[in-house]
Amino acid sequence: MDLGIIGAGTAAVGLLDALAATEGTPGSITVFDGSSAVWRGRPYQPDVEAVRVNAPPALMSVRATDRAHYARWLQDRHEVARYLDEGLGQPLVPRSVYGEYLEQTAQTAIGRLRRNGWQVSMVNSRVVDFSRPGASDGRAVLHTANGGSHPVDRAVLSVGSGRPRDHYGLTGAPGYVNEPYPLADTIAGIPADARVAVIGSGLTAVDIAVALTTDNHTGPISLLSRSGVLPFVQQRPLPLAPQHLTPANGLRLAAAGVVHFHQLVELMRAELAELGQDFESFAAEIRATEQPVTRLRRQLTELDNPHQGRRLLTMAIRVLGPIVWPLLAEQDRSMLRSEYFRTISSLSSPMVPRNAKIVLRLLDSGQLRLRPSLGKIEARPGGGFTVHDDAEWHADVVFNAVNPPAYTTPQETEPLVSALLASGAAESAATGGLCVEPRTRRLLVADRPDPTWHALGNLAADSLFIATNPPGLAMEAAALAHHLMA
Known part of the structure; x- marks a missing residue:
């Protein structure tokens, strides 16, 4: 088999x-x-x-069969003790360190693969088109920029x-930053007293506010959004040994062909009844x-709360979500997308206590403000911006x-996706993304799988409507690797 992998991010590392x-x-x-x-x-x-990984080590492994893979890698780094988040009791290293983990995992x-007889090569160019020299043999030629x-x-x-x-x-x-990362570059040169507006109030917005203040920024910072909602605060991890919220039960429900939300609630x-805890x-x-600041303040007092509900739900979103979402009844999917998008996003990607404490301190001091009801932003002819909320x-x-x-x-x-659609190798789903076959991740056209193309991650229409996390990508990658080698 000659395999092409387009994109060399977290999903590709998990697949390799x-x-x-x-x-x-x-x-x-x-x-x-x-x-x-x-x-x-x-x-x-x-x-x-200041830009740290936003999850404890147990939730960041790119190896589906080994949740402790990243944690063991961290143990060999002497500087990890410097990055202990006291609220979590876990090390939260700079994101660049997690990038080293991804690099080393890929190289390993x-x-x-090479020792096993594979030829592996890297092409530092984007795939912009493809062609099929044969009508039905499944071979394709990838054309790069x-x-x-x-x-x-x-x-x-x-x-x-x-x-x-x-x-x-x-x-x-002048003064507009569309791509915040790396913040080392984008915050450099901003005057300490500049009035900074941040479009959004999620984890990226929190990163920006924390990085600015760590860099001794003294000017006002405003987080702009329509809702003004902040992410939930992550609780200190407890050992979780679920008996009901398990991948096996997710697969059992999925085997019936359709999953209903009330089954997941049950x-x-x-699970909570098993623990003697109130649902x-x-x-x-x-x-x-609640008011966002009220909720933030309350959740910072509940880091050690023994009730496992939120911890279990966060785990279920990451572990069960990718299994059951493709077969969840459409009315349930629509309800979750329209009514609970921000809640599910906040639960799946909560703020770590370190950042939550910084954000609360900035809010209490008045330097940071949450501004909901964002309407529009306009560049001013003489420089700067006018914000309408x-x-x-x-x-x-x-x-x-x-x-x-x-x-x-x-x-x-x-360009590549346009070529796939134009040639009939892919089909757009009504809700967005490309149609795929659930287990094999093969692109579907009129319910027929394409012989060549597969999709990993959020480009697939059956993926969750929130950003796929490393464990979720690892699970998808492991299933795809099994299919490819079979």
């Missing part, structure tokens, strides 16, 4: 690691990526130390979600509408911290 552990006849693997951050993706480039997997042509039997789209989109047409305006209810109080907290006010610098939604085609991948 899984392929290296899967028995089968060796062939060739070519990885294509035109970025300067190979294996690291957007978030894990070298950056300021490539070395093992530098003029190269690479024949493959199978090709995997593992391209991530790309860079933020400029929804307000501010690109080119699994959570049974109704947990459900009330998840549904509660409940009032009209001015900012000197604007950061875009709104990550692309799930199913968004990265801008660099648009």
